Each structure stands twice: as structure tokens, then as C-alpha cells.
Amino acid sequence: MRIDIISVIPDFFASPLEKGLLGIARKKGLAEIHVHNLHDYGLGKYRQVDDTPFGGGAGMVIRPEPVFACIEGLLAERAYDEVIFMTPDGRPFEQNTANRLSRKGNLIVLCGHYKAMDERIRQTLVTMELSVGDVVLSGGEIPALMLADAVVRLIPGVLGDGESALTDSFQSRMLDCAWYTRPAEFRGMAVPDVLLSGHHEKIGDWRQENARERTLQRRPDLLENEEWEE
Numbered sequence: 001m002r003i004d005i006i007s008v009i010p011d012f013f014a015s016p017l018e019k020g021l022l023g024i025a026r027k028k029g030l031a032e033i034h035v036h037n038l039h040d041y042g043l044g045k046y047r048q049v050d051d052t053p054f055g056g057g058a059g060m061v062i063r064p065e066p067v068f069a070c071i072e073g074l075l076a077e078r079a080y081d082e083v084i085f086m087t088p089d090g091r092p093f094e095q096n097t098a099n100r101l102s103r104k105g106n107l108i109v110l111c112g113h114y115k116a117m118d119e120r121i122r123q124t125l126v127t128m129e130l131s132v133g134d135v136v137l138s139g140g141e142i143p144a145l146m147l148a149d150a151v152v153r154l155i156p157g158v159l160g161d162g163e164s165a166l167t168d169s170f171q172s173r174m175l176d177c178a179w180y181t182r183p184a185e186f187r188g189m190a191v192p193d194v195l196l197s198g199h200h201e202k203i204g205d206w207r208q209e210n211a212r213e214r215t216l217q218r219r220p221d222l223l224e225n226e227e228w229e230e
Helices: 010-018 020-027 064-077 095-101 121-123 139-154 162-166 200-218 220-224
Strands: 003-007 030-038 082-091 106-113 128-131
Touching: 003 010, 003 139, 010 020, 010 030, 010 139, 020 030, 020 139, 064 106, 064 121, 082 139, 095 139, 106 139, 128 139, 128 200, 200 220
Parallel strands: 003 030, 003 106, 082 106, 082 128
Antiparallel strands: none
């Protein structure tokens, strides 16, 4: 998999891409992640990428010329499955979307910044718009890292135990169950007896029921949503 991230502050990604899961995936050769500085495509002596909005108003808007130049340059080099814009008004980024994207070959991730992105960029270049929550951040860099981490961890061989990702929250349209480790009793709190029984079928049943109970208590909307995209 290859992910190309476009940002006005590319240095933001230096440490996360060298360490942790993303760094491991890159060192194993399972994922290529490249960060492109939008200012390299900026206009004039000062590499301008933003301007004041037509019609007035506070804030600055990213101009179309630098974004078109960067993305069209990438598209000339290879085919991309999606051009993803991280924006608060996109559709929610959910586990099923991460699952689907992990099976793709090449992705472009465009990080928003300033007040907005010129709408012509979104209408012409972007194929998918995703939001990581009903909140406005200073830019799309953190959401872009979230997307990269969520997608790359699903690539076979990235995690030491590949089955672990398949039992995470949301994979079965529910939250994950409660998990315990040693000691069996700590400060008067005991691990449920069934988990110590060695009876794998009963343990599986307990985990399924516990996951459902936790989902009903914390995120009942997940059980109401029947229109998950595969």
C-alpha cells in the first residue's frame, strides 16, 4: 500500500512515521507513506497557498492552483484508488471504511487547513470526504494520521498477531468485550470465573454477550445501524 499525504506543515508527520506502528509497517516494506509539502507548489516568491475568501469573511482559504498541481502530478505517476479530504463536514470515518481502504493499493490524503479549501478542489479532485468527529481542529494532519494508522494496522503482517485486529471494537458492529490478565484477583476484584475455566466455547459466548451488553450501555446506536458498508 502507498499513502501520499498533502499538508502545509509536513514536519508534523516526521516522528509518527518513524516510530510506532506506522514506522514498523514502513520498515517491513508493507506500507509506503510519503508526505508532500503543499508550499512546494505555492505561488510566487513566498510560495503562497492561501488567500482571502470572495465575498469577505474571517479566515483564509486554500487556493486551487497548488492543490491541483500537487495532486495532478501524483496522478500522472500512478493510479490512485481514492483522493481523500479530511474535513469536519465529511461523512464519519468508521471501522468499515478503514477495512475497505486497507484493501486498496494507493491513496492520496489531503489535509485541510485555515478556514476552508476552495470548493473547486473538492468538486473536481476529491473522491471521498471523511470526518473524525463533530469537532473542528486546526488542520487535517491529526485526522490524516488517524486514517493512516487505522488502515495500515489492518494490512497482513503489520501487527504481530493479525487476529487481534479482527476482534477489535466495531469489527463485529459492536464494542469490544472486557479483557483481563494476571493476577486473577486484585484488590478484591476477581476475574470472571468463566475466563478461568478453560472452556473455550463458554468463554466465546461470555465475550459475545459482554460485548453486546457494553454496546447497549455505551453505544446503542451501533446496534440500531443496519446499513454498514462492506
